[in-house]
Amino acid sequence: MKSVTSRIVLVLLAVVFLLNACNEPTSIPEKSENPSQTPEASTENDVLYIRGAILHFLEDPAKVDVVQSFQYFENGLLIVKDGKVVEVGPYSALKSKIKGEVIDYSGKLIMPGFIDTHIHFPQVEMMAAYGEQLLEWLDTYTFPTERKYKDKAYSKKMSKFFLDQLLKNGTTSALVFATVHPESAEAFFEESHNRNMRMIAGKVLMDRNAPDYLLDNPEKGYLESKELIEKWHKKGRQLYAVTPRFAPTSTPEQLYKAGELMKEFPDVWMHTHMSENTDEIAWVNELFPDRNGYMDVYHHYGLTGPRSVFAHSIHLTDEEWKLFQETHSAVSHCPTSNLFLGSGFFNLKKADSLGIKVGIGTDVGAGTSLSQFVTLNEGYKIQQLQRNKLSAFKGFYLATLGGARSLELDNYIGNFETGKEADFIVVDFAATDLQEERISHSPNVEDKLFALMMLGDERNVAATYIMGKKLYERPAN
Numbered sequence: 040m041k042s043v044t045s046r047i048v049l050v051l052l053a054v055v056f057l058l059n060a061c062n063e064p065t066s067i068p069e070k071s072e073n074p075s076q077t078p079e080a081s082t083e084n085d086v087l088y089i090r091g092a093i094l095h096f097l098e099d100p101a102k103v104d105v106v107q108s109f110q111y112f113e114n115g116l117l118i119v120k121d122g123k124v125v126e127v128g129p130y131s132a133l134k135s136k137i138k139g140e141v142i143d144y145s146g147k148l149i150m151p152g153f154i155d156t157h158i159h160f161p162q163v164e165m166m167a168a169y170g171e172q173l174l175e176w177l178d179t180y181t182f183p184t185e186r187k188y189k190d191k192a193y194s195k196k197m198s199k200f201f202l203d204q205l206l207k208n209g210t211t212s213a214l215v216f217a218t219v220h221p222e223s224a225e226a227f228f229e230e231s232h233n234r235n236m237r238m239i240a241g242k243v244l245m246d247r248n249a250p251d252y253l254l255d256n257p258e259k260g261y262l263e264s265k266e267l268i269e270k271w272h273k274k275g276r277q278l279y280a281v282t283p284r285f286a287p288t289s290t291p292e293q294l295y296k297a298g299e300l301m302k303e304f305p306d307v308w309m310h311t312h313m314s315e316n317t318d319e320i321a322w323v324n325e326l327f328p329d330r331n332g333y334m335d336v337y338h339h340y341g342l343t344g345p346r347s348v349f350a351h352s353i354h355l356t357d358e359e360w361k362l363f364q365e366t367h368s369a370v371s372h373c374p375t376s377n378l379f380l381g382s383g384f385f386n387l388k389k390a391d392s393l394g395i396k397v398g399i400g401t402d403v404g405a406g407t408s409l410s411q412f413v414t415l416n417e418g419y420k421i422q423q424l425q426r427n428k429l430s431a432f433k434g435f436y437l438a439t440l441g442g443a444r445s446l447e448l449d450n451y452i453g454n455f456e457t458g459k460e461a462d463f464i465v466v467d468f469a470a471t472d473l474q475e476e477r478i479s480h481s482p483n484v485e486d487k488l489f490a491l492m493m494l495g496d497e498r499n500v501a502a503t504y505i506m507g508k509k510l511y512e513r514p515a516n
């Protein structure tokens with residue numbers, strides 16, 4: 040009798056063990072030069088069952104038949120364990136797996152968090168600076184503002200404000216410029232680490248053509264960057280980008296040292312600006328007469344590559360498009376900034392035809408919104424002016440999986456594949472009377488998504504989750 044009981048207990052234990060094993064997220068295979076997984080940062084042990092309409096992307100709608108590019112479950116279920124995605128699918132197919140309370144967002148849309156591939160955290164306070172194009176805008180407004188970030192306490196305060204604003208807008212990851220001061224990057228990483236957000240950031244390198252108070256020098260910039268890399272790169276979800284501001288504010292010696300950092304730390308990122316404004320391009324050609332154009336300056340110093348991200352890249356020559364292709368470098372397309380500073384129109388169609396990685400950047404403070412909805416809205420108009428159509432599917436792809444791919448982070452974030460980090464947002468299709476009226480006429484989900492892309496803003500973000508933990512909830516009206 041005793042042995043029968045113990046056999047039953049053993050069988051029950053085995054069943055429980057097998058059930059748990061089935062729920063375990065498969066870990067994402069490491070990319071050879073990618074960040075390690077960061078279990079220390081994961082605090083969520085509970086299994087979450089999130090119900091609602093669910094949208095995520097599996098491929099670029101420009102590369103495959105559009106219906107193959109995404110999954111949309113009108114009544115879906117997302118299962119998350121220990122901060123990672125276990126499974127996603129139709130509620131009817133997955134409901135037998137529910138073993139706890141369901142968080143019910145029926146009627147709302149669950150999507151992967153947005154990824155902002157180019158933004159300056161110290162520039163939030165100077166958004167909407169009047170009247171100038173790039174070079175005058177930098178001298179008149181940007182440099183004096185960035186001066187304040189030498190103060191660590193101020194940088195902390197503004198990092199907090201910035202990250203809270205990102206969460207409010209549904210942005211869960213970003214590639215971020217700090218200022219030249221290491222204190223600014225330090226403060227940013229501390230705050231981002233506290234929130235367990237996957238962020239790439241760096242201290243700016245700049246040693247000429249700016250006020251003295253904002254200059255480092257090649258050796259100082261190198262040593263400060265190295266110290267920050269050693270402290271922060273791959274700490275929790277934090278990652279480092281070597282960040283020369285743009286070619287005009289770095290001497291050849293400094294660009295050389297930036298290239299040395301990339302060699303010494305081959306798994307860090309490189310983040311800069313390029314070919315944003317025609318006066319800027321003429322200036323680069325004057326400053327670097329021995330180089331064959333703007334991108335060749337960066338290429339010459341070893342700053343191109345799969346983890347190199349070039350904000351703007353509007354006025355590219357054929358050689359530069361080719362360099363993007365050959366080096367697998369990525370573009371961050373920044374629509375609101377390009378319109379605000381009168382910089383020009385990015386050629387997305389050409390980038391797609393050449394297979395170049397593109398993500399969306401707000402480029403705040405030249406950008407005029409932290410919202411990816413608003414940014415895509417302006418991006419749509421930039422494509423219209425070039426007789427190209429930016430569909431809602433392509434837009435939301437770019438703001439999620441496309442962004443993750445452009446940052447080489449798609450093994451970790453960007454969609455709801457099993458094992459990915461569960462950064463997701465809950466979106467209201469209609470946050471205003473106007474939106475409600477508009478979508479009541481929508482014939483299908485594609486039209487509803489387009490209306491969201493064109494009319495949406497931060498009011499449409501009902502909640503933001505970081506690795507399965509709710510960090511933002513829109514206050515009730």
Ligand code: GUN
Pocket residue numbers: 159173177181284285312315376402405
């Ligand atoms: N080029 C160099 N610095 C900057 C900057 O801060 N913002 C933008 N938009 N372009 C730049």
Ligand code: ZN
Pocket residue numbers: 157158159312350402
């Ligand atoms: Zn920028």
